[in-house]
Amino acid sequence: MTATSNQQAPAPVEEVTLTIDGVEVSVPKGTLVIRAAERAGIEIPRFCDHPLLKPAGACRQCLVEVSAPRNGELTPFPKPQTACTLEVTPGMQVSTQDTSPVAEKAQRGQIEFLLVNHPLDCPVCDKGGECPLQNQALDHGSNTSRFTGVKRTFPKPIKISSQVLLDRDRCILCQRCTRFQDEIAGDPFIDLQGRGGGTPGYEVHGLHAQQIGRFDEAILDYVGGTEVTDDDVVGPEGTPSVVSATGSNAGTVGPAAVDVSGRPFASYFSGNTIQICPVGALTSAAYRFRSRPFDLVSVPSIAEHDACGSAIRIDYRRGQVVRRLAGEDPAVNEEWITDKDRFAFAWQSAPDVLTSPLVRDEETGELVPTSWSEAIHLAAQHLTGAAGVGVLPGGRLPVEDAYAWSKFARVVLGTNDVDFRARAHTAEEADFLAHRVAGSRMDVTFADLERSPQVLLVGLEPEEEAGSIFLRLRKGVLAGRVNVTTLAPLTTRGSTKMRATVVPTAPGAEADVLSALATGGGEHTELAESLRTEGAVILAGERLAGVPGGYTALLKLAEATGARLAWVPRRAGDRGAVEVGLLPGLLPGGRPTAQAQARVDVAAAWGVEELPATPGRDLTEILTAAADGTLGALLVGGIDLEDLPEPELAERALAAAGAVVQLEVRRSAVTEHADVVLPVAPPTHKSGTFLNWESRPRPFETVFESAQLSDAKVLDMIAQATGIELGTSAVAEVHTELAEFSGWDGPRHDAPAVTAAPAHSLSDGQAVLATWRLMLDSGRGQDGEPHLAGTAHRPVAMVSAGTAQAAGLQAGGAVVVSSESGGLELPVIVTAMPDGVVWVPQHSVGSSVYRTLGVGAGAVVALARAASEVH
Numbered sequence: 069m070t071a072t073s074n075q076q077a078p079a080p081v082e083e084v085t086l087t088i089d090g091v092e093v094s095v096p097k098g099t100l101v102i103r104a105a106e107r108a109g110i111e112i113p114r115f116c117d118h119p120l121l122k123p124a125g126a127c128r129q130c131l132v133e134v135s136a137p138r139n140g141e142l143t144p145f146p147k148p149q150t151a152c153t154l155e156v157t158p159g160m161q162v163s164t165q166d167t168s169p170v171a172e173k174a175q176r177g178q179i180e181f182l183l184v185n186h187p188l189d190c191p192v193c194d195k196g197g198e199c200p201l202q203n204q205a206l207d208h209g210s211n212t213s214r215f216t217g218v219k220r221t222f223p224k225p226i227k228i229s230s231q232v233l234l235d236r237d238r239c240i241l242c243q244r245c246t247r248f249q250d251e252i253a254g255d256p257f258i259d260l261q262g263r264g265g266g267t268p269g270y271e272v273h274g275l276h277a278q279q280i281g282r283f284d285e286a287i288l289d290y291v292g293g294t295e296v297t298d299d300d301v302v303g304p305e306g307t308p309s310v311v312s313a314t315g316s317n318a319g320t321v322g323p324a325a326v327d328v329s330g331r332p333f334a335s336y337f338s339g340n341t342i343q344i345c346p347v348g349a350l351t352s353a354a355y356r357f358r359s360r361p362f363d364l365v366s367v368p369s370i371a372e373h374d375a376c377g378s379a380i381r382i383d384y385r386r387g388q389v390v391r392r393l394a395g396e397d398p399a400v401n402e403e404w405i406t407d408k409d410r411f412a413f414a415w416q417s418a419p420d421v422l423t424s425p426l427v428r429d430e431e432t433g434e435l436v437p438t439s440w441s442e443a444i445h446l447a448a449q450h451l452t453g454a455a456g457v458g459v460l461p462g463g464r465l466p467v468e469d470a471y472a473w474s475k476f477a478r479v480v481l482g483t484n485d486v487d488f489r490a491r492a493h494t495a496e497e498a499d500f501l502a503h504r505v506a507g508s509r510m511d512v513t514f515a516d517l518e519r520s521p522q523v524l525l526v527g528l529e530p531e532e533e534a535g536s537i538f539l540r541l542r543k544g545v546l547a548g549r550v551n552v553t554t555l556a557p558l559t560t561r562g563s564t565k566m567r568a569t570v571v572p573t574a575p576g577a578e579a580d581v582l583s584a585l586a587t588g589g590g591e592h593t594e595l596a597e598s599l600r601t602e603g604a605v606i607l608a609g610e611r612l613a614g615v616p617g618g619y620t621a622l623l624k625l626a627e628a629t630g631a632r633l634a635w636v637p638r639r640a641g642d643r644g645a646v647e648v649g650l651l652p653g654l655l656p657g658g659r660p661t662a663q664a665q666a667r668v669d670v671a672a673a674w675g676v677e678e679l680p681a682t683p684g685r686d687l688t689e690i691l692t693a694a695a696d697g698t699l700g701a702l703l704v705g706g707i708d709l710e711d712l713p714e715p716e717l718a719e720r721a722l723a724a725a726g727a728v729v730q731l732e733v734r735r736s737a738v739t740e741h742a743d744v745v746l747p748v749a750p751p752t753h754k755s756g757t758f759l760n761w762e763s764r765p766r767p768f769e770t771v772f773e774s775a776q777l778s779d780a781k782v783l784d785m786i787a788q789a790t791g792i793e794l795g796t797s798a799v800a801e802v803h804t805e806l807a808e809f810s811g812w813d814g815p816r817h818d819a820p821a822v823t824a825a826p827a828h829s830l831s832d833g834q835a836v837l838a839t840w841r842l843m844l845d846s847g848r849g850q851d852g853e854p855h856l857a858g859t860a861h862r863p864v865a866m867v868s869a870g871t872a873q874a875a876g877l878q879a880g881g882a883v884v885v886s887s888e889s890g891g892l893e894l895p896v897i898v899t900a901m902p903d904g905v906v907w908v909p910q911h912s913v914g915s916s917v918y919r920t921l922g923v924g925a926g927a928v929v930a931l932a933r934a935a936s937e938v939h
Contacts, residue, residue: 507658
């Protein structure tokens with residue numbers, strides 16, 4: 069797991085020398101005075117300033133005294149200057165509050181001004197104890213106040229969303245929140261309102277109240293279609309304000325970008341505004357009034373929801389996690405995380421978390437608690453006594469646990485029937501992962517994405533599937549360094565915010581476009597040429613597995629253009645699973661199962677005479693074999709049946725298997741079929757390492773010391789019960805073994821060679837299905853967080869104007885998308901996309917594609933106007 073990257077040395081930067089409080093400092097040209105002071109170890113108080121946001125000079129707290137050379141003489145500026153907006157110049161002299169009475173007086177006056185209307189409700193404010201305003205009022209403010217009037221007040225709080233609450237009377241108008249949403253996330257859902265005075269109904273004590281608020285018809289003339297009232301926002305006549313939902317505001321909000329309540333709010337990154345708010349104006353509905361900072365224990369960790377490996381901070385109290393914050397890691401997520409990473413942690417302590425082993429009672433057929441020794445004994449008995457075992461560990465494991473699963477399958481069970489891909493998958497994808505991904509080092513990084521002249525996205529929607537990638541790409545695009553192109557069936561809101569060029573591509577046609585790009589581009593010659601420029605990058609998502617010939621064409625394109633290629637899965641454990649060999653044709657470190665020397669190397673490292681050479685089955689083949697009785701048992705990890713392309717096949721397989729042993733954190737649909745259930749620790753109760761999409765190791769430590777066991781420890785105990793020493797009980801032991809698998813220089817797995825499928829021939833009323841998972845959907849990782857669920861995008865069906873006309877559909881109406889298995893009824897959004905294609909969310913409330921339709925992306929489905937729309 070060694071991390072390297074092909075990065076060019078940065079060009080020399082011109083430096084400027086200045087003096088701050090008598091200290092000579094040299095910094096790059098263009099540096100702000102406040103950053104230069106930080107370099108010198110000098111603190112200048114600030115509220116609006118943030119190193120990742122554009123300068124605003126909104127709070128005026130960083131005032132300093134400045135002199136600069138002019139006509140050969142050092143000339144003072146006539147007034148104090150804001151250090152967060154002023155760039156350094158040669159010979160400049162800066163005096164901060166530490167050396168200048170002028171600067172000190174200016175800063176004290178600004179603190180006094182900020183406190184004029186601030187409610188001073190620190191005893192009940194969530195920010196109390198970690199509030200910059202508190203701290204700076206103590207360090208740089210006055211001990212008396214000249215204000216004797218009545219402070220302005222507002223009804224509180226406003227629901228910015230179901231997750232984010234706003235106390236307007238605490239706001240100091242620093243605009244950090246609005247700048248983040250506009251500059252970083254691209255979701256300007258709140259802004260300064262009532263500016264300049266004269267807004268009827270928003271006058272407070274005779275003064276016009278400038279305030280932060282969400283887009284509201286009463287303030288910004290934000291006119292929409294469907295009207296949704298909100299009792300939390302009172303209009304001029306004392307009636308609930310109307311919030312636009314759909315209709316003419318589609319250009320502002322974007323298709324399907326209202327949340328489930330119908331509000332024009334749909335940002336996946338809104339929680340960052342809470343964290344960077346320097347006062348208690350923005351708070352989390354889930355955390356509000358739950359704790360004080362000095363009651364919390366903080367532990368750095370890594371987010372477990374996607375393959376980005378974002379740094380987080382876990383705060384807990386009395387053994388319960390109460391909040392998660394973004395960690396600072398400039399190489400990965402900088403200081404931002406998705407709302408899913410921030411708020412979706414309740415699943416690890418949900419009421420259905422398993423606390424003791426369960427075994428099925430032979431007489432009653434019910435699962436009953438038992439001792440660890442009995443459960444381990446029965447699990448070993450079931451697995452070693454079965455005529456073949458299929459191993460399905462899932463894709464959410466840290467590297468150490470995934471390695472234990474891989475070793476257990478080969479050494480204890482003697483099988484290569486193992487597959488981590490609890491999702492749509494193909495043999496072509498397995499060949500691609502074994503050939504190109506396994507054993508590879510860091511070739512593309514987050515920093516590379518920020519500088520790449522051309523990034524091509526294939527089978528990947530970064531805003532939905534890898535939020536940190538989306539933010540980095542958008543940052544590079546706004547800086548004018550990056551061009552993004554995506555092969556997709558429609559222009560999503562994320563693509564719009566990245567200013568991406570969309571190559572309209574029907575599901576299944578990606579292979580043809582990739583092949584054309586490899587041979588010159590055809591109608592996309594300019595894109596083909598841009599991929600040949602130095603630094604060009606191709607990001608391929610796991611959804612490309614559903615496209616016959618997709619990975620074959622992808623490899624040919626990378627070879628033809630020289631563009632660097634990276635694979636981006638959705639789950640945190642997928643990249644590590646590939647590395648440790650959780651595929652039927654792969655061993656740890658990129659060693660092909662079919663290679664005799666590879667098997668000899670791994671067998672020697674594991675201390676066994678030989679390893680199974682018979683090619684293994686993939687997940688679908690394992691389930692099919694279990695359903696027809698070919699396999700006698702299943703060993704199943706953290707798998708949600710709704711993620712599988714054929715949930716009904718999985719249920720038949722679990723019911724037909726002679727024995728099912730499950731390792732799981734919580735009860736699930738698999739538990740209902742299990743003979744032995746062994747509880748394993750969630751990420752907060754163990755240490756480990758996630759390998760992110762870059763191949764960057766992301767280690768995390770135990771948050772709660774408890775008796776809960778990791779997968780690796782449980783598998784080691786089962787192995788011991790069979791008389792085999794697996795050697796995975798301790799993380800250090802696993803790391804020692806993993807180090808032996810680096811540096812495989814033997815033959816790699818053969819590259820895939822699959823022909824692209826022909827285009828579908830559609831009849832009237834038919835369309836090709838496009839679908840992918842939304843970031844916030846019906847996944848079990850979001851259980852227990854209703855506030856977050858309220859911000860999920862509403863499920864809709866998207867079609868082109870031509871498709872809508874042919875099927876008799878109307879925008880705002882409803883459509884039934886159906887197959888032989890069933891149908892989905894969803895609201896219709898008409899947007900620019902290829903004719904003959906319909907997009908629906910894969911697993912949202914009211915739109916579970918695999919379960920209801922029994923098909924996936926690229927399949928032909930029928931479209932019909934919903935019965936409620938027919939008159």
